[in-house]
Structure formats: C-alpha cells, structure tokens
Amino acid sequence: MYLDDNEGYFYQAINANLNYGGWKGDGNPSPRPLNSYLNLAPILETENEAKVFCCPSDRGGIPRYAITVKVYQHFGTSYQTNLFLVGENKYGPFSDKTKPLDEEISKRLLNGLNRNKVNNPSRLLLIGDYGWINQWMPEKNVAQEWKERAEWHGRADSHNLAFLDSHCQFLTIQKSFYITDQYTVVPFEDLYSLARQVQGP
Numbered sequence: 001m002y003l004d005d006n007e008g009y010f011y012q013a014i015n016a017n018l019n020y021g022g023w024k025g026d027g028n029p030s031p032r033p034l035n036s037y038l039n040l041a042p043i044l045e046t047e048n049e050a051k052v053f054c055c056p057s058d059r060g061g062i063p064r065y066a067i068t069v070k071v072y073q074h075f076g077t078s079y080q081t082n083l084f085l086v087g088e089n090k091y092g093p094f095s096d097k098t099k100p101l102d103e104e105i106s107k108r109l110l111n112g113l114n115r116n117k118v119n120n121p122s123r124l125l126l127i128g129d130y131g132w133i134n135q136w137m138p139e140k141n142v143a144q145e146w147k148e149r150a151e152w153h154g155r156a157d158s159h160n161l162a163f164l165d166s167h168c169q170f171l172t173i174q175k176s177f178y179i180t181d182q183y184t185v186v187p188f189e190d191l192y193s194l195a196r197q198v199q200g201p
Helices: 071-075 099-109 131-136 144-149 189-198
Strands: 079-081 125-129 158-163 168-172
Touching: 099 189, 125 131, 131 144, 131 158
Parallel strands: none
Antiparallel strands: 079 125, 125 158, 158 168
C-alpha cells in the first residue's frame, strides 16, 4: 500500500531499515511512515501501541548493548529491512572487498528506488528478524554470545524473513553472501556477477 501511494518508491532515509514503522523505542521519535497503514500514529510513545512490529520471540542480542535488551524495546520494531532497498548506503562500503558493489548500489539509490526497477522479487529479501542483517553483512563481526542471542528461533544463522513478493520463509543466512540459491539482497540483476565476485568470507 505504501508503494502504491508513493509511485512505487521505497521509503528512504537514514536508518530507514529500522525507522519504517513501530513505536519510538528508547528515545528515537522519528516518524514511522508505515504506521498510518495500520491505523497507528506516526510517532508512538509506548511499547503497547505497535505490537504488530514486535516478534513474540524477540530476546535481544543488539551488539554493544546489554544482551537482554529486546530489539523492540530499543528500536521500536523487532524487524530490520534490506539496506539495499531503503536508501543510499549510509554505512559506507561494508568492507574493502565489497566496496565496488556497495558503491554501485549506493549510486543507484541516490534518487530513490522504484519497485519497477527491482529484479526477482520472489528471491529478493525485504525484511526479517533483526539478527539477519548482522549475519549477511561482511563487516558485522558480532560476538558469538550476542549472535546466538539474536537467533531467536533456536537455529544457528537462521531467521524468519519476508521476500518482496510477500512470501515468508525461515532461512539460514550465509555469512557475507549477497546471493545464494535461496535468496538475494541485491535488487539489480545486472549486478549479480559483481556480487558473486566480492561475496563470501
């Protein structure tokens, strides 16, 4: 519905991967543009107001924070979206190795990303449990204790995820892999060969 109302363009802003919807969390009052589609206010003050954004299995695992702090409590949502869909790569290149791919995607996202420009929606990851991003991003060397804490459903490296075509799946995310037989995080098919060159340990 959001895409329909915005001429097919994804919501893009700094930290849009976490500020797309939910409540304000521990002090981040950013407007949450998807809230209105669920009859919620743009900025919600309390945890009880946006439970649809809370995974019942959320048990924390946020790097550099107390391990027991729940993701929903801190960020206002338990789920993190694909950084390559929601805006210019504000994090800079993930690593020297992946810099060519990261910079090319960032360049293409400068003027926004329209869903009509996205390839393979049935393979393209849109959103998932918070920990999935830490698993695939090359520079995220999360301490084992925090990594395991963020694997809320009891299987190593695995998370609930939704694809752009709306189907959901419980998947194992391969560390530092942009493209596998089961999924991709890269929205542009012409960059797949470059992604395969730079991905992996």
